[in-house]
Amino acid sequence: MHVQRAIEANGIPTILITVEPEQSGQARPPRAVQPLDHRLGWPVGPAGAAGVQRKTVMHALGCLLDPVEPGIIRTFED
Amino acid sequence: MELSRRAIPYTPFAKDLSQATIALVSTAGVHLKSQEPYHLDGDSSYREVPGDVSAADLMVTHGHYDTSSALQDINAVFPIDRLRELQREGFIGGVAPLHFGMMGYTLRMKEVIDQTAPEIARRIERSPTDAVLLTGG
Numbered sequence: 690m691h692v693q694r695a696i697e698a699n700g701i702p703t704i705l706i707t708v709e710p711e712q713s714g715q716a717r718p719p720r721a722v723q724p725l726d727h728r729l730g731w732p733v734g735p736a737g738a739a740g741v742q743r744k745t746v747m748h749a750l751g752c753l754l755d756p757v758e759p760g761i762i763r764t765f766e767d
Numbered sequence: 768m769e770l771s772r773r774a775i776p777y778t779p780f781a782k783d784l785s786q787a788t789i790a791l792v793s794t795a796g797v798h799l800k801s802q803e804p805y806h807l808d809g810d811s812s813y814r815e816v817p818g819d820v821s822a823a824d825l826m827v828t829h830g831h832y833d834t835s836s837a838l839q840d841i842n843a844v845f846p847i848d849r850l851r852e853l854q855r856e857g858f859i860g861g862v863a864p865l866h867f868g869m870m871g872y873t874l875r876m877k878e879v880i881d882q883t884a885p886e887i888a889r890r891i892e893r894s895p896t897d898a899v900l901l902t903g904g
Binding site for chain 1: 777778779780784792832834836842844846848849883885891900
């Protein structure tokens, strides 16, 4: 995602939630996380599933604190 | 500064989340219902979403994924309500005053690389934002 790289290059940390790891990986994201059970159209969580969405956002933001090598897409399950 | 494709720009996160203001950037085609929709055959433009937006005033326009979930609940792709809840609970420090939507599908990638992405990055840098959460479709 070019916009992610541009934001990061300007000095703001970023985290990407992706359900298309192959496509996202090609863009070499600084930080990315893939919720394994989520699908295209609802990367954060199903419509109306506030609890799942909340967990995804908390997990993704938590990844800001726990850096791994840039370019690696981490996976997690709800 | 031009970065090679192989190089990965990286900025360490040096704050507590409970003190950090978070912005959203999505390529899921998010925009205000009052804003011009994206062109389905490709669009390199972006839409500004104010931090105090009501979720009910947002929608998506995108031709390359099933948008039914996002149209039913924008938080499926753009978790603005979840951020507000996390702010109220003290998990994050704040919700940024500016967020951005794009469609993420265009045949004019050069425009995205040379114009759209740097412009969004500049605007975020100038707004009180400590970290950005990005989502695709």
